[in-house]
Amino acid sequence: MESMASAAIFYGVAVLVLGSALYVVVGKNLVHSAFALVAAFFGVAVFYVYLGADFLAGAQVLIYVGGILTLLLFGVMLTNRIYNLNLRSGAIQVVPGALSAGLVFALLVWIIQSVDWGAMDAGDPGPTSESIGRLLVGDYLLPFEIASVLLLIALMGAAMLVRRRGSGSS
Amino acid sequence: MSDALQSLPRFLPELILMAALAVVIVADLLTQRRPLQNSTDLLNGITLVGLVGALVTSWQALGAGEAQSLFASMLADDGLLGVFRPIFCLTSIVVLLLGMRSKELEGVRLGEMLALLLTVTAALMWMAGSVNLVMIYLSLETVSVASYLMVGYLSSDRLSNEASLKYILFGAVSTGAMLFGLSLLYGMTGTLDLYGVRAALAEGAFGPGLLFVLILIAAGIGFKIAAAPFHFWCPDVYTGAPTPVTAFLSVGPKAAGFAVLIRFFYLGLAEPAGGGAIAPVGGADWQMLLMMLAVITMTLGNVAALLQTNVKRLLAYSSIAHAGTMLMAACVLSVEGVQAIAAYLAIYLFMNLGAFAVVILAHRVTGSFEIDSYAGFWKRSPLLTVAMGIFLFSLMGIPPFAGFLAKWYVFAAVINAGLGWLAVIGVLNAAVAAFYYVKVLRVMVIDQEIGPTPALAFSRLDLALLVVLVVPNVLGLLFWGSLDRVTEVSQTLLELG
Structure with missing residues (x-):
């Protein structure tokens, strides 16, 4: 039961990270993109917790969410005419781009499946x-x-x- | 902690550079209100002292003492690092002197530029010494960040900014790919240490998965040595950067990239097979990968160079072609290939920096980097034309000059390894290369100049610089002696660990 809940949280966070990261790339509004980046970084911190890396998780929140992103947001907000800015986020060569990205993705999936990663149970995280x-x-x-x-x-x-x-x- | 203290004496050249860096930063702050020329002279002097100190100590360290691992197996102080350290110091010294004579950098505060030059020189040494995946990435990234800033140093110059931005974008993608590859390699082997990677790979076959990882890592290294297909940044960055920086990029990071390539593939992915030869481990045919890279890089560099009208672009493609030639030697899988690369780089330093020196001196009078602007140079300055002729013939690999020796080392290694077809492609490429080098000379000697002809005046520094760069190219055969020392020392490379 506990592992079920754990898996559910993991996949929920994964969807959040991927979705908000995708929004950062395709979003047309710079401020919205910056806030989506907050969600993505925060989700990655949750992954660190899952891996038992407590210090990294804390550092991720403090440095990326707390520091870098706040600076980024300040930069965005202090810039004039930021809302009128027409962001051009790539719509050229969609087909070759999608093909090569899909190919790399398929390759990665195959490698991750085929290689023996020598994974071991880390025991209780300390x-x-x-x-x-x-x-x-x-x-x-x-x-x-x-x-x-x-x-x-x-x-x-x-x-x-x-x-x-x-x-x-x- | 005691290990770190014991490592310090073997770390002297890098320590000198870091000390000079600290002094330059403070001196730059203290002389902010002084006249520009005084401040620049002082800072140039400090940087020169630091670089010469590093050169002297690294030359003394060359071949002295056993190979030893430093800082808990982060760096290996062996023959390979020993050979590359003086190459980096010499490059930076020549680039510093070129910077003093460059028209583009006149009237610009140079404090940060000199600090960057010192940092990048030390970082190149860290690259050449790295035997740990973290160190490889970190030193490579330090070189990259410093290079981006040096390229974009003239922030009022639009071309310089554009070059810097392109460099950053390409650099970010290729180091990202490399970092991802390194993390997968770490996952496969469970260790960051190159010797540990070799031991783990020797135990199991990883096959195509490992090859994919190696392609990712080759993207990062290929970016540094400007090998095709990771070379797209090269022509634009070389054209947009201040010319002394271009000269630096064409030698320093390229040399360090080859050092990393040798260490990574020859130490981490192969085991000694007796008689100075090595045998790949892990079931990935990376020799084929390197051969493909070598052929593509050579051919693309030489063919594209034929079409260039800007001398900096021409030298950019020529430097890509030279990277391809050196990659051929990396396919040899024996210590002979390593020696050929080290010898090639030592000679390439003088011929390529020499060509850039002529470009910078010519720019002082013509104010242009177009090849057409060199028309009638023979009448304006026979001295500069002869110097350029020597550098270009050396780059071509024509016999009496040192460049022939460099090519000879590479082709001998390739043929001895039984890769005759690769040598044939290399020779064909050398023939193509002769066309565009001769084209520049033809313009200088035969073409008639149009318009007025300002007189060419050389300072004593210019003459000294030209002599220092010309002599090694002309006296190629006398150079043989010091090359023997270089190759002798790089014998120790495969013995450590």
């Missing part, structure tokens, strides 16, 4: 933040530091682009 923290300053110290370099130049680059545009000179 808190993961401690082991993640240890790995970040242990085995994964170098990737952690490189990620900070990547963020540093991304930050600099963003500032560079915005400032140049603003001052209007090169």
Whole structure:
């Protein structure tokens, strides 16, 4: 009974994620699309909970839903004439696009069915933040530091682009 | 933690680059109110010191000491990384000097550009050293993000912006495909470590599923080396980017992409089969995949280059063709192929950066990148015409020049591996390539110029730069000695792990 309910929630969330992600792509209104993205990100957080990744689920909500999306919405709302904006979201080459997407989908389904993924039961989920923290300053110290370099130049680059545009000179 | 501390001495070139990065950022902030020229000179000086420091330390590290894994098996400090580090440092130094002489970058604050150059140089080294799927992705992404910003640096220039946007879109799709492929590979093998991947793949046959995963990952690597059919960004980005950045993209990320390709396929998807040869594991025929890529890339690059009228576009397609030639050597499945790629890249650095140096110096007087604008260059500046001739003949692979040596290494490796048909396609391509390189020279020497002829004046820096780039191309045979050292060191590649 419990697994039935669990499966029902899982598939419900899956439909929500796919539906809202689809709306983000085909939607004509930027604000509506941004709100649909909230639902998609939130659904992904639920999947993390299902996988026993508590820290990731929390980070997903805090960073994507709380941080990035709020910024995105602010950006959209502070932009003038956003409602008049006629979004052109692709209607060229529908047939080849659909064909290649369908082909890739069929391939993926087939691979996921045919490969032995070596899946195992993880047992009862426990808190993961401690082991993640240890790995970040242990085995994964170098990737952690490189990620900070990547963020540093991304930050600099963003500032560079915005400032140049603003001052209007090169 | 002790492992990280022990790794630090072997990590010296990257540490020097990161220190220079910090100094450049602070110096840029402190000199914001100073006159532009003073500030630019200071920042160029700091960057040059950092890059030369990294070059010296990486040259000293070349071949010194046993191969060793660093930072809990994230990087491998072995012959392959040893060979590629000086290549990256040299590329960045030449690009820095080209940047000082480029008309496009005059009067522009260069602080961020120099910080990006230092970061990307270190990130190329991380790419070449990665033996972990996370590290491969992260270093590749760092190179990509820095490259996008460098391409779009002239934000008042519409072409530069357009190039940057195209680069980001193509980059996002191909790294997305690659990341998806890496995650499927992780699911199949249960490990992120390349040696672990090899061990897991050796146990079971994954067949066509694995091949699909490899195609996804090849999309990410192919994007970096500009191999067809992942090359669509290349001509537009090369044309729109500031020319020193174009010169950098045509050598640095391409070289690092090949390092990742070698590591991923030769270490992660194959096991040593004795005598320097390797045998694929996991039941996926990736040799065929690489051969197809090589043939498509070479042919498409060379044929498309025939039609170009813009010299930057021409060099873009020529760099695609060269990537195809090097991909041929990657199909060899032995350490000989790795040596051929390393040798090719070391020579390609001088000939390709040389051609771009001439393009940048010519742009100072002509203000144009059209091949037609080079008409009558022989009368204006015999020196520049001769230099361009040497670089182009070297790119063609004509005997007295170093480019011949590069091609010879590749074809010898391919023929020794019994891939005669591939070598034949390669030779046919080299013949096609001669057409468009000669076309540029014909315009420079034979065509009559139209309109006034501004005098060409070289600074001491220009002359020094040309000499540094010309000498290795002319003295190809003397270059043999240092190539032997390069190939000797890359022998150690397949021994680690």
